[in-house]
Amino acid sequence: MKILCLHGDDQNAKKFQSELATFLSKLKELDVDLSFDFIDVPRHKFYETGDVKDVRTAHEWLEKKLDHENPYDGVLAFSQSAALVSSFLLYRQWYDHELPPPFRFAIWISGNVPLEVLKDLGVPVSKEADGVVAQARLQRGQGLGPSPAHTAKARRAVWNSDDCFGLNLNRLPLELKIRIPTVHVWGEKDPMFPGSVHLAGLCDPYIKKIHVHQGAHEVPRDGKDVTELASLVEWSIHRATWPGQTQL
Numbered sequence: 001m002k003i004l005c006l007h008g009d010d011q012n013a014k015k016f017q018s019e020l021a022t023f024l025s026k027l028k029e030l031d032v033d034l035s036f037d038f039i040d041v042p043r044h045k046f047y048e049t050g051d052v053k054d055v056r057t058a059h060e061w062l063e064k065k066l067d068h069e070n071p072y073d074g075v076l077a078f079s080q081s082a083a084l085v086s087s088f089l090l091y092r093q094w095y096d097h098e099l100p101p102p103f104r105f106a107i108w109i110s111g112n113v114p115l116e117v118l119k120d121l122g123v124p125v126s127k128e129a130d131g132v133v134a135q136a137r138l139q140r141g142q143g144l145g146p147s148p149a150h151t152a153k154a155r156r157a158v159w160n161s162d163d164c165f166g167l168n169l170n171r172l173p174l175e176l177k178i179r180i181p182t183v184h185v186w187g188e189k190d191p192m193f194p195g196s197v198h199l200a201g202l203c204d205p206y207i208k209k210i211h212v213h214q215g216a217h218e219v220p221r222d223g224k225d226v227t228e229l230a231s232l233v234e235w236s237i238h239r240a241t242w243p244g245q246t247q248l
Helices: 013-019 021-027 052-068 080-095 115-120 127-141 148-159 193-201 223-240 243-247
Strands: 002-006 035-039 074-078 105-109 182-187 208-213
Touching: 002 013, 002 080, 013 021, 013 035, 021 223, 052 080, 052 115, 074 080, 074 223, 080 105, 080 115, 080 193, 105 223, 115 127, 127 148, 127 193, 148 193, 182 193, 182 223, 208 223
Parallel strands: 002 035, 002 074, 074 105, 105 182, 182 208
Antiparallel strands: none
């Protein structure tokens, strides 16, 4: 299986691969033939802002990459690259629903979906949701951890589709729910974690798994986290290759 690996903003492929070294070593224990394609993106960032034009331009880069490479089975993306891939999948499902998904499964670490993208796709985004993301960015910009208000609401936001940090996910059509197996990983000390909760909520609840580690906005490296993450990747591979999945 071939997996596309995309780093976060202000990173490069070499650094991302180094951060994943322990995890990749653990994956070698799986009874699956895996290969990983780490690539550098232009200027070490996919886009400068989260506005729709900027993100869509980054989508063009990703689409060219996918067109010129052998098909990828899965994608492993961190931070901004997770936002890129998830928003790319949503636009594709909405506007090019006759095309098959470009990936059979996705693993997102500290991921999110830009709210401006959701608005462009017609998703009702409340002032509360905008406020949550703005506060999260402020917390990160000041070098702080998560907002106490966000932490207090975390569990409810994960499980309550009526109010996922200001998004009512029950109002979304099926085309705006990502329908491939997904794994969502974020740190409980990451001030940006509400965005990861938004992304998890936008995925099919029956074929997604969530793992919250004790770190911040980072790739988990603790032995227990690495073992759990490897098992989740194994789950996503098996779920993606289940014969019925291709009919969904």
